[in-house]
Amino acid sequence: MMFQTLEARFVVGGFARGLELAGRIGQVAEEIGHPPELDLRSTTVHVRVISRDVFGVTRRDLELARGISAAAEALGLRADPTGIEVVELALDTPDHAEVKPFWRAVLGYQDHPLHDREVRDLAGTGPALWFQHTDPHDVPRQxxxxxxxxxxxxVRPRIEAALAAGGRLVSEEHAPAFVVLADPQGNQACLTTGLGRD
Incomplete structure (x- = not known):
């Protein structure tokens, strides 16, 4: 269990075998009426199970996880726990309410539905950003x-949203490759594109 999710990675050895496992997982999900989140790669299938309506694990997630494990076992596959990790970012701040709107805007995220000190991609693709309390200090060496x-x-809509959320524009010198912004406490972020790079 990875906080609000159940996750497993199966080493399938090849894309066709991964498709076969994904198909069987799909059948289990249809029977239960609860879809998982799948990431199919050339040699692995990563499965995440969560009830996004409550942002956590419910009985239907446990039922789905058991069905997925049985489908994998029927193909002679076992979960590989060494490939499971969840990356979260933590930002020290004396006042999370002051900087949270900026980071929500820059990342295009939303407030976590249960935790005030966190913003995240509610679709589950990007890493969560949470705000850890610290004593007040000068603008940090980040x-x-x-x-x-x-x-x-x-880029432009994200810049405008970040500025409206209390941020400031630090530099557009390297645009369109990247633009540097800072939150109200001086913590910086770059909005980047694939343009203007050598």
């Missing part, structure tokens, strides 16, 4: 910054 790669046509 230990990390986010590069948020978006289609070029989304």
């Amino acid at each position: 230990r990390f910054h986010l590069d948020v790669r978006v289609p070029p046509e989304l």
Whole structure:
């Protein structure tokens, strides 16, 4: 269990075998009436099970997980726990309410439905960003910054949303490759595109 989800990765050895497993998972999901989230790659199938209506694991998720395990076992496949990880980003801040609107705007995320100190991609694709309380301090020497790669046509609306959320424009010197923004506490993020790069 990975906080609000059940996750498993199956090493399938080839794309055709992965499609076969995905098909069997689809049959189980149809029978239960509850779809999982699948990531099919050339040699693996990653499965995430969550009830997004309650943003957590319910009995139907457990039933679906058991069905998925049985479908994989019928194909001679076992889950590989070494491939499971969830990346979350944490930002130290003395006042999360001040910076949260900026990060929600830059990332194109939404508020977590259950946790006030977190914004996330509710579709489950991008990593969550949560705000860890710290004592007030001067503008930090940032230990990390986010590069948020978006289609070029989304850069301007994201900039405008970030500025409206209390952010500031630091630099457009390297646009359209990237634009640097900062939240009200000076933490920076870059909106990047594939344009203007060598």
